[in-house]
Amino acid sequence: MDHESPLPDWDRLAALDDASVPLLGTALLIARDEYPDLDPCQYDGVLQRHVAQLRPRIEAIPLWPLKMLAINEYLFDEVGYSGNHDEYYDPRNSYLNEVFERRLGIPISLALVQMEVARRLGMPLDGVSFPGHFLVRLPVDDGLLVMDPFNRGRPLDVDELRERARPHVGGNAIDDHVLQQILHPASHRAILTRMLRNLHGVYAERGDWARAVRCADRVLKLLPEDAEALRDRGLGYLQLDYRRGARQDLGRYLLLAPDAPDAPAVREYLIEASTDPGRLN
Structure with a gap:
């Protein structure tokens, strides 16, 4: 720099x-x-x-x-x-x-x-x-x-x-x-996304969903089609009662990774984001 x-x-x-x-x-x-x-x-x-x-x-x-x-x-x-x-x-x-x-x-x-x-x-x-x-x-x-x-x-x-x-x-x-x-060298992008995923994990474990969402969002600034980050941001949005964002991210995750091991669980969360009247639009 x-x-x-x-x-x-x-x-x-x-x-x-x-x-x-x-x-x-x-x-x-x-x-x-x-x-x-x-x-x-x-x-x-x-x-x-x-x-x-x-x-x-x-x-x-x-x-x-x-x-x-x-x-x-x-x-x-x-x-x-x-x-x-x-x-x-x-x-x-x-x-x-x-x-x-x-x-x-x-x-x-x-x-x-x-x-x-x-x-x-x-x-x-x-x-x-x-x-x-x-x-x-x-x-x-x-x-x-x-x-x-x-x-x-x-x-x-x-x-x-x-x-x-x-x-x-x-x-x-x-x-x-x-x-x-x-032992292959990690790219700069891979290093930075790993740092962000580490932070996301810390904040999600603490229930600090605003910061967890921020970390997932930053991964997407580096890798816009990263399925894992879309899922993480969508689940964080759900915790923050932001239904529209959760629907968009979780739906996109399922399109990118329809056969992922957690796809059935994510579909349940997507249904929740689409139907729970207590959630905000």
């Missing part, structure tokens, strides 16, 4: 290809929904200071894995970024301004800080939408260096990666081909 640039426009993001969706700018745009006075230049400046501190060290190190070790030691040991193990579902862990301020986050928000710093130092660090916890990956001469940002950037070997993924693929053994697919 250029220091002079404003945050991106929600209404223009859907038209951008994945590579053109600004990762930091859109993450701060998500945060500005909750913190309307947020100054994006302030947090870009935090990143610039991290990079300025690290650049002399990184330039003196020849090998990428050792460069990455120095970045992790700086971010997690010196600056003090860490995974919020005690309050994992605190929504502040997903708002990037709070992550910068509190030095606390969840895997994906810490990964975003790690990625932005590393990339500004010339390191092609990517995110990985790994099942369970989000990870990061760096190409090295003999393959990939995969790290866990929630645990101070700790490297993960192949055996641990297989064990972590196994419960999420039906408990089946994971061969090299499947693991390679799982």
Whole structure:
């Protein structure tokens, strides 16, 4: 994000290809929904200071894995970024301004800080939408260096990666081909939608339906035909007594995913949105 640039426009993001969706700018745009006075230049400046501190060290190190070790030691040991193990579902862990301020986050928000710093130092660090916890990956001469940002950037070997993924693929053994697919780099759009889905889950669990709807709506700004987000927004609208919006979204969901496992339940909700006289139009 250029220091002079404003945050991106929600209404223009859907038209951008994945590579053109600004990762930091859109993450701060998500945060500005909750913190309307947020100054994006302030947090870009935090990143610039991290990079300025690290650049002399990184330039003196020849090998990428050792460069990455120095970045992790700086971010997690010196600056003090860490995974919020005690309050994992605190929504502040997903708002990037709070992550910068509190030095606390969840895997994906810490990964975003790690990625932005590393990339500004010339390191092609990517995110990985790994099942369970989000990870990061760096190409090295003999393959990939995969790290866990929630645990101070700790490297993960192949055996641990297989064990972590196994419960999420039906408990089946994971061969090299499947693991390679799982470790595919996540696009900016995929990272941002995962952040929003995390927030949606937190707010829905709390019954904060206005914020849950907002998160689903923001997913749809990135992916206008996303069936899951349409369902989530429609169900949230139903909780907020907005029948017309619920009908539109749930009906669209059923058109896009008529054979989804939850389709029968969604049809029941659609009937409720269409017939309950207590609901608002």
